[in-house]
Amino acid sequence: MEELRTIPIEYYLYLSTVLFCIGVLGVLMRRNAIVVLMCVELMLNAVNLLLAAFSTYLSDAQGQIMVFFIMVVAAAEAAVGLGILVMIYRNTKSTDISLLDKLRN
């Protein structure tokens, strides 16, 4: 534990920021809806890592409980999101998100 303090908290900040931005890049760059959902999971994980890091550095368990609840919400989101995606695939025969612009006009 004392050894842990050799890693500055800034390193965790930068690592989480980089992972979050890679997630944003994936959401903007990919057209497959399943990969977009995966990139959202990556962004959630970046935030989770930062919460856990601050929780350990401040010796406060609330941050880790928050990570636990984020995992709960992510699991529910993945289940419902993939259900909706399978339904979309059944109707359009594709998971391309650029086909889903019916609300535009």
Added chain:
Amino acid sequence: MTLYIFLTLAIVSVITALLMVFSRNPVHSVLFLILTFFAIAGQYVLLNAQFLAVVHIIVYAGAIMVLFLFVLMMLNLNSETEPQKSTMWKIMAAIAAGSLLLTLTGALRGSVQLATPVQSNPRVGLVENLGKVLFTDFVVPFEIAGILFLAAMVGAVLVGKKDLKL
């Protein structure tokens, strides 16, 4: 020593995340994302949050990614059916994400001055301590999470039905 482990895990997680975004085959994307999750679980172990590390592997690598992989295999998606955005759009996405990264790192630089904590408790991330906090201070959110799961389960089943008649 700890610093080297941290740096190795950080580099592995960033590289696999980038490979996840850039690989054309969505199945490869899923596998690279699982590697990223294992690296993040290693970070949790390094942070002395063993409970989170185990739950992370079970929930993410074990349940969520298997669900993704299952859907990908069921829909039979591969690199031939993978829709691609135009190069122009990809460059714009890279510029947008890069500006976000620059803005965030610029804002974060030197913003956190965290001295040694007031009371240092190395047992904070263990199951015993977390369970106590979860079932005393966070009992109501825990129950609400249970209701959320029930709603998600019913919703997923209803959405997945073939011809829904209400």
